[in-house]
Amino acid sequence: MQRIPPFLLLLCLSLLLWACGSEAEPKSRKPSEPALPQARYLESDDAASAQDDEELLPKAMPAAESEATESEAPKSEAAEKKHVRSWKRSQILPHQSRLKVGDKEELPQEALQVKVRIDGFRARVLLDGYYRNDRKQQFEGTFQLRLPTGATPWYLAFGKVELERKLPVLIGDVLYSPEEARKMGMLPEDVLRDRFKSFKHPKQARLLPRRKAAYAYDETVRQRVDPALMEWSGAGVFSTRVFPLEPGQLHRIVFGYDVDLSKLGSDWLYRLDLPAGKMRRSVDIELSKVPGQKVTLSTGEDPQEAEGRLYWNLSDPETRTIEVRISGPQNLALCSIDPKTGPYLAARFTPEFEAKESDLRQEEALFLLDTSLSSGPNAFPIQRKLLQAILETNADRIARFNVLFFDVGARWWMSSWAKNDAATRKALLAHTDGLSLEGATDLEAALRQAAQPSFLPASAKSSYPVFLLSDGAATWGEKAGHKLSQILKSSERVSALFAYRSGMSGTDLGMLTRLTRESGGALFAVTSEDQLAKAARAHRTAPWQLQAVECDACSDLMLAGSPTVIYPGQALTLVGRGHPKDGAEVVLKLRRGSAEQVVRCKLNARIDSELASRVYGEVATRGLEDYSWALQAEAEVYASYFRVAGPSCSLLMLESEAEYQRFGIQPQEHSYFVKKQPASQLLAQARAKLAGRLRDAKAEFQAMLTGLAKAPGLNFELAKSVQLLIDELPVESFYIASKPLTPKLLTWKDISGKLSEQLASRKLDYDNVSAEAKRRFDLAGAADAIRALSSLIENRPGDLVLLRDVAYSTEAWGRGDKAYHLLRTLAEKRPYEPVNWLGLARCLRSMQAEELALLYYEICLAGTWHERFGEFRKIATMEYLHLLRKLSKEGKRSRVLDYAKNRQESLGREFKLDRADLLVVIEWNTGNSDIDLHVWEPGGEHCYYEHPRTKIGGRLTRDVTQGYGPEMYVLPQAQHGVYQIKAHYFARRRNRASARSKVLVTIYEDWGGKYEKLTRKTIKLEENKQIHEVARVQIDK
Structure with missing residues (x-):
């Protein structure tokens, strides 16, 4: 039987949901602990758990231009009229909804109902999933989902389906009718009210500050009760648990999120992919009717019309992909009024101004090509075509180039510049055909190589643009956007970074936006193959510096992504407070060199939509999160008020009001702060006050200590002597640097056959991956073993159990520098777990960052940790003393030598060994x-x-x-x-x-x-x- 090549297997995509943790009977020798009421926790961190590609829930096609400052290459009139098609997606993509109750076990899904409301460029999606526990045992369930790019959750509820008149409950008894669906609201307060007949005792999640939610979750779990927590894991990845799944019963999960529509040519497109499997499916779509718009449904059904809205109902549709295509007026504005905080505006528009080719001529260019697991199966072929198109289309400008392939490691294709001719391009494409796509994504390593390529001598005077061909979702190494962008800003070589997004899920728009913005580049939307040629030349257009944005009758104006330069064809999202008049204009004041220009963009249609305020809330929250260590409290307030789950806030579901009160979780009234503290003013004040300090590692370390003092579940007080030491240490003591990974086994032929198939399908088996990592460690060393094992992280970046698992193996293989950032993620998410800080201290010591390691050991000793961590202080003291004695014995000139000798004496009295x-x-x-x-x-x-x-x-x-x-x-x-x-x-x-x-x-x-x-x-x-x-x-x- 002929074996299918792995590259062909990459054309198949499926997402396998996973289950984390295990429970078994406690030791018989220890008395059981009293169970507290059940709780559920839905987390969302910059970390859900699984980045698998058989999504738990169906998803709308990600927007081509949502929340980021993207550009489309200027289009000709003929191109505008052409019916543009998006990238071909895998035909066997199941989008299976899976509720896991073990590493491999799952419960069947019996039905899915989807309600979609489309207002202009925005869609709100509400899903009712029905799962039956067909076993005789009660379970805790785990599911993970990766949402469409740019989507944000706003609702979660879980409970048993109950009917007064009939047992057992059959699925046909609970599905709501098209008439009922039309009456159902799409606000949080509407959901349970509209489902009361069959959803009598559900648990509804609350949006809370991330650390407080995580602490309440972990404490509830510790009492042998399983709550639900949804955490963000970056790039739209979320994870959640649900409990109890009672034997023989039908259970319902209700989940809501918002997402922007994508743009194909001049049309708006909404795409919904339904899961495979034997289940009932029902889809209800409603759309705000705008004069002059033409709306078509891919299944061909005609809508019903009522009160200015169009309605479709699809019962058990034969197709698994449903598309709504909207042509007509562009530059749309959504408006809403919040009774507590006032009117809001959210507009999507594309300014029109003449495109001028840049006079800047650079003959060299670098390409950063993502070869991590997430690049397969569909993204890598697109990135490869982009690479080819950019080189071919710009052969008149790019005379020499090089390509960096990166995942957890980073390696150059050539040891010097390569000539941009047909033969070289052919050799490059042939080389990429054989590359294996595995491992996590170390964006930091790639950007450091771009800023200072190892193939160039330090004295070389090269200056070049950088083309990033990646989804931008960093799962390894440094993940903080302000630190990564600083790598580019501090480089004298990088003239600009350009990035592209194809509409594939998993893209970190926030990261790509920040990197392109702060390097003077741009993010271009390439949602179809027809746009390749234009996109390949788009960077040649001279941009304009954005000086100001105005809109009559509106204030607190912000552009999503905070762009500083504007390219022709760039779609922008504007939010603010107030309501513009019909036909109002958005005014952009631009500058290019000594030239100035005022561009006016008429808003062609105004739609009254309750979604406007949440679009504002998302843009405001993401802006505040860019300054997270300085504006964390403000970001939490905005995220809580506008229900924006993400890095600042998570959705937590506990059993009862008493449980919330046990953790000091009281309903908060944030409306006064939101009304009186406009987000744009908070951002302006932060930029002025913190100019330059955002990249100050010492200031960030001190902010971290301040956060620890406020962390729930932890009493933390640093001694005055340690504070004094921190003040005396220079900034460079707080920077860390790790050595790059240089794996050698980089092609499909280097991977065992069974694992190559799993990588292609992204159905990873933990045991197979672990065995392959051990094989490679024995064969080629730590770098190759880490590349193999890190695929688990890439597939499930928010799985804290896996993070610690991979960190331990990485440290045991002698690469504590690579375990550091995994443990740092754990410490940020769970600051009240002391083993995270102890692990960080060990890693820093292995990196020879002994001054910083000393401070992390002091963190271990400064906390009053929960007694469940046993004699943690004694063990931390043992490790710390080991370091202090080494420093004193070596007697090297050190800024901490005097402190180390004094501290050794005091701790020696405590740990007498x-x-x-x-x-x-x-x-x-x-x-x-x-x-x-x-x-x-x-x-x-x-x-x-x-x-x-x-x-x-x-x-x-x-x-x-x-x-x-x-x-x-x-x-x-x-x-x-x-x-x-x-x-x-x-x-x-x-x-x-x-x-x-x-x-x-x-x-x-x-x-x-x-x-x-x-x-x-x-x-x-x-x-x-x-x-x-x-x-x-x-x-x-």
Whole structure:
């Protein structure tokens, strides 16, 4: 049988939802804890959990120009009239809705109802998914979803379907009719009211500041009750849990989000993809009728019309893709009135002005081509065509070029500039055909290479544009937009960065917008192959500097993405307060060199829509989040008021009002602040006050400490002496740099056949990926192993269990510098978990950033951590003392040497151990799991939680029973013989069908002595109550 080439497999896309965590019976020796009322938590961080490509929910096609300052290449009249088609998508894309109850187990979906409201350029989508637990056991369910690019959730509810007259509940009894659908509202307060007949006791999520929501979630989970949390994981990726899924019962998940329509030529397009599988499907679409518009539905049905709106109902449609295409008036304005905060405007328009080719001539260009897992199966062929088109179309300007292929690593195609001729381009395309698409996305590594290419001598005077061919979703390395953009701004070589978006899901519009804006480049929309040639030349057009924007009768005006330059054909989203008159104009004041221009854009249609205020809220919140460490509180207020789930706020669902009160979560009235503090003023004040400081690593570190002092579930106070030390340290002490990864196995032929098929379909099996990573580690080293294993992160970037899992393996392979940012993400999301800060200190130490490592150890000791973390302080003190003694012993000139000597003396009195023949520490990646450290000494004595002290002096720290550890065994004076180190696994999550944990083991022989030896390794635990051997240590005396 002939094997299908992996490249062809990339044409197939499917998204496999995953389940995180495992629960099993608690140890019989320990009394069960009283269960608190159930809770559910829906998180959303810059982190949901799965970036799988079989989406949980159907999705609208992402907008080609939503929320970013994108440009379309100028179009000819003939092109405008041509019926433009979007990029061809995989024909077997299932968009399956899956509710997971284990690593591989799932519950069937019986029906999906979709209600869509389209107002101008915006759509609001509300989905009712019905799932039946056909098992005899109660479960906790997990599903993850990647929303359309630019989409933002605004609603989540979950509960059991209940009918008074009939049991069991059949799906036909609960689906609402077209007449009922037409009457249903699309505001949060409407959802439960409209579903009351069959949804009597649902739980409705609240939008809360991210850290507060996460803390309430974790504390509820710790009580062996499963809440629901939806967290953002970047690029529209979200994850959530639901509980309880009662045996034999039908359950309903209601989920709502907003998304911009895409633009194809001069038409607006809304696309909805329905999941595959045997289930009932019903779709109701309504649309605001605008004079002069022509609306067509891809299925051919004619709409019903009532009160200025068009309605369609599709019951069990045969097609899985439904498109609404709208032609007619452009430059649309949405208007609404919030009774508490006033009127709002949201407009989408394209200014028209003459295109002039730039006089700037640069003969060299760099291309950054994304080869991470997320580039397959559909994005990479588009990026490859863009690369080819740009080189061919601009052969008269680009004489020499080079291409950087990047994922977790970054490598240049050529060791010098390549000539831009037909033969070279042919060789390049042939080379790309064989490249494997795997691993996470390290955007930082790519941008650093663009700013200072390793193939160029430092003295070279080259200046060039950079073309970024990527979705911009950073899942590895540094992820903060202001830090990444600074790499470009500080480079004397990069003249501008240009990026492109094709309408594929998973694109981080915010990141692409920021990078292009702050480098003086642009983000171009390329939503069809017909636009390739024009898009390939679009960067040649000379841009205009944006000086001001005005609109009569409106204030607090902001453009989405805060563009500083405008290109011809660039679509813009304007929001503000107030209502423009019919026929009002948006006025743009532009400058290019000494030339000035005023461009007027008439708003051709005004639509009264409740969506306008939320578009304003999204733009305002995203702007405030750009200054997150300085405007975090303001961003949280705006996100909460306008229900914008994302980096600032998450959706949390607890069991009862009493549960919210237990965590101090009270309804907040933010309307006064929103009304009196316009977002544009807050942003202007922040820019003026913080000019230059946003890239100050020391100021950011101090802001982090301020945030820790306010973090829920944590008492944190840094000693005055540490504060003084921070003040004395220079800014450079707070910058970190890691060495690049240089994997060698880069083609499909280097990958085992089974895994290559999984990578192509993105149905990754944890065990297969782990086995491949181990194989590559043995064959080629850490870089290749990390590239393989990091695919798990790329596929599920918000899965905190996986983040810790991969971080542990990366650290054990000797690349703590690459584990650092994974642990930093964990610390930002869960600041009240001390093991995150301890891991960061270890990583910094491995990077020789000893001054900063010292401060992170001080963070470990400055917090009063929950008692469930056992003797964390003792273990942190042991590690810290190890560093302090090293610094003092080496006696190198250091800015912290005096502090280190004084601190060593004080901590030495607390941890009275100078050396130990054997010291073992374990920690693990799954919360609410109990993993016990066991050591069998040569004489047969067994040191464990019930016998923590042995005759020869072995000591074991307190048993940690609720997740992460750490636990430590110390033996100052060992006897001759073999010491058997084992781990005993007790999973505590009983509402999962399957799960696994990973343990990071640190073994010191002759700790603190002349012949000290350090070993780090990881072991995978799967079977509950099973004892796993970790290591055997031979000590000779």
